[in-house]
Amino acid sequence: MTPPDHPREEARHAPRRRDTEDPRRNLILRALPDEEYERLRPALRPVTLQVRDQLYRRDGDIDAVYFPVDGVLSVVASVDGEPAVEVATVGYEGVSGLPVFLGAATSPHDCFCQVAGDALCLPTADLRRFLSDDGALHDLLHRYTQTMVVQLSQNVACxxxxxxxxxxxxxxxxxxxxxxxxxxxxxxxxxxxxxxxxxxxxxxxxxxxxxxxxxxxxxxxxxxxxxxxxxxxxxxxxxxxxxxxxxxxxxxxxxxxxxxxxxxxx
Ligand SMILES: [Zn+2]
Structure with missing residues (x-):
């Protein structure tokens, strides 16, 4: 697989595909109380992800998490000598980089953009700082983790x-x-x-x-x-x-x- 590029900032890219895009189309950000979202907002950086932009690499540090607004992120497992296999996808209902929420710094998988779209990037250090406040974000990420477990297990059956x-x-x-x-x-x-x-x-x-x-x-x-x-x-x-x-x-x-x-x- 060709190594994807690092995510590029929105300013360096073509205009958003839809002028009316709302960052809070992302369902985790939407579910945050307004006050908590406003506290988080300065740390969120809007990016436009292009196909193959890599969000984290196998065994590499997960420096930031991404809340997709539209588009799709893909988590893939690689086995030596074989094509990478998708194990999970992340869309507007979720966020990339769950391993850092669960206490890991890295993942044995790669994560990259599969379908281009806008996202909000949050540095991992900021995520940890917000999680230590024990606000609604913590609870939402727990609930999202549960849906990811169901997605992963359903994919096995599928x-x-x-x-x-x-x-x-x-x-x-x-x-x-x-x-x-x-x-x-x-x-x-x-x-x-x-x-x-x-x-x-x-x-x-x-x-x-x-x-x-x-x-x-x-x-x-x-x-x-x-x-x-x-x-x-x-x-x-x-x-x-x-x-x-x-x-x-x-x-x-x-x-x-x-x-x-x-x-x-x-
Ligand atoms: Zn199925």
Whole structure:
């Protein structure tokens, strides 16, 4: 895997993709009491993450954590001589770098940006300082850790029991929630890494979903055409993880009649 670049500051990049982006679209930041968010805000640095920007490296210090506003971060495990395998993803419901919250300074995994988007960067030293205040952030990160444990364990079952097509539909639906849009950029290589399959299999599976009228896939750009039927095509793991996010109060209940966890444009 090509070593990704270090995250670059927003000022050095193109304007945000959506002018109205609210940093508190991140559900952990949104759930903080206003007063606590205002205390935290000066330490939060807005960044625009590009695909392959690396947030921390295997066995390297985790210098900062990132609260995604949109876009998707990926945690991958590497085994010598084998392609990296995705073990978890982080979106607007969470934060990267949980190991530092749990008392570790490093991780045996790599974490990088899988789908470009905005995020708020918080240096680890500042995170530790805020956590020592024993405010709402501490409790929210505990709840988020619980959802991450469920995500990790569900991924084990998913990889073992569910078809590549079901898993692909699940991943695309989840990405749509996180990006907050029906269209997003995703290369076949990345989709293959997420699903743990070869490029040829990605083409085949994406082709099947496209023929069914659920998505369009052209030059690495995915368009979710029919989210309702994509939800039906996805394995139950999508709902299991969403339900846990709602149970701990991180993801709001969907509007009446909605079948997925998020409506683009919220
Ligand atoms: Zn599954």
């Amino acid at each position: 990889n073992r029991l569910h078809s590549t097509e079901e898993r692909c539909a699940r991943w695309l639906l989840q990405t749509r929630d996180r990006v907050g849009a029906n269209e997003f950029q995703l290369t076949q290589d990345f989709l293959g890494q997420m699903l743990g399959v070869r490029r040829g299999t990605v083409s085949l599976v994406a082709g099947l979903l496209q023929q069914a009228g659920l998505i369009r896939y052209s030059r690495g750009r995915i368009t979710v055409v029919d989210p309702e039927h994509l939800h039906e095509a996805a394995c139950e793991c999508y709902d299991v993880v969403q339900a846990e996010n709602r149970r701990v109060g991180l993801v709001p209940e969907p509007p009446d009649g909605a079948t997925t966890g998020h409506s683009p444009g919220d």
